[in-house]
Amino acid sequence: MVNSCRTCENCRAGQEQYCLKGDTLVCGAPDPAEPGAHTQGGYSEAIVAPEDFVVLVPETLDPAAAAPLLCAGITVYAPLKQFGARPGTKVAVVGLGGLGHLGVKMARAMGADVTVLSQSGNKREAAKALGADHCAVTGDGSAFTELANTFDIILNTVSAPVSLSDYLGMLRLHGTMVNVGVTTEPMPMAVFALLRIRADPRLRRPLPVRDRRRDLREAEAGMTGFHVDAVRGH
Numbered sequence: 012m013v014n015s016c017r018t019c020e021n022c023r024a025g026q027e028q029y030c031l032k033g034d035t036l037v038c039g040a041p042d043p044a045e046p047g048a049h050t051q052g053g054y055s056e057a058i059v060a061p062e063d064f065v066v067l068v069p070e071t072l073d074p075a076a077a078a079p080l081l082c083a084g085i086t087v088y089a090p091l092k093q094f095g096a097r098p099g100t101k102v103a104v105v106g107l108g109g110l111g112h113l114g115v116k117m118a119r120a121m122g123a124d125v126t127v128l129s130q131s132g133n134k135r136e137a138a139k140a141l142g143a144d145h146c147a148v149t150g151d152g153s154a155f156t157e158l159a160n161t162f163d164i165i166l167n168t169v170s171a172p173v174s175l176s177d178y179l180g181m182l183r184l185h186g187t188m189v190n191v192g193v194t195t196e197p198m199p200m201a202v203f204a205l206l207r208i209r210a211d212p213r214l215r216r217p218l219p220v221r222d223r224r225r226d227l228r229e230a231e232a233g234m235t236g237f238h239v240d241a242v243r244g245h
């Protein structure tokens with residue numbers, strides 16, 4: 012996100028990603044500042060954006076390590092922070108792709124007990140290497156029974172429909188399932204699954220600029236103990 016109207020109700024509340032006139036995404040979006048033009052992404056050597064949408068990367072952070080924090084990193088950091096991931100909290104991360112592996116690292120850095128929920132057992136070693144405390148296979152459905160009433164937070168990073176009712180059954184009372192893996196397919200859900208736990212399924216969009224700044228400050232201060240394995244180009 013590189014711009015928004017900054018005058019509507021949501022922008023004034025610091026929730027620019029919900030701009031009622033539509034936020035301007037960094038790539039392929041019509042650019043209100045230049046009618047007829049589209050934004051061209053952030054991979055060039057220089058990019059012009061309003062200062063309200065620019066975050067300062069601390070000098071102590073490797074830019075290559077900081078870059079993922081501004082996209083996938085903030086996407087998983089913000090809900091974990093908002094819903095209270097900390098020592099004593101049980102967090103499940105569904106899926107171990109780009110978002111999922113950062114989710115595991117972030118939740119562990121916040122001190123939570125982390126379980127990776129994966130379709131198959133193929134990623135068990137990778138999950139442990141990232142710091143996950145546990146890994147459970149959901150493919151045969153047994154995990155939904157064995158881990159019923161277990162988690163405070165379920166971070167769903169899968170970009171395909173999942174059985175919400177099954178996952179909600181693994182939440183404890185007042186637990187929260189956050190869906191950051193977005194799919195255009197509908198996901199049916201039995202309302203009874205919500206009533207049992209007063210659960211809270213949420214769909215998030217990228218986070219406000221102020222949260223990105225906080226994310227980077229905490230990374231700089233070592234509060235998250237966060238580490239990114241950057242892949243460098245040549």
Ligand SMILES: [Zn+2]
Nearest residue numbers: 016019022030
């Ligand atoms: Zn707005």
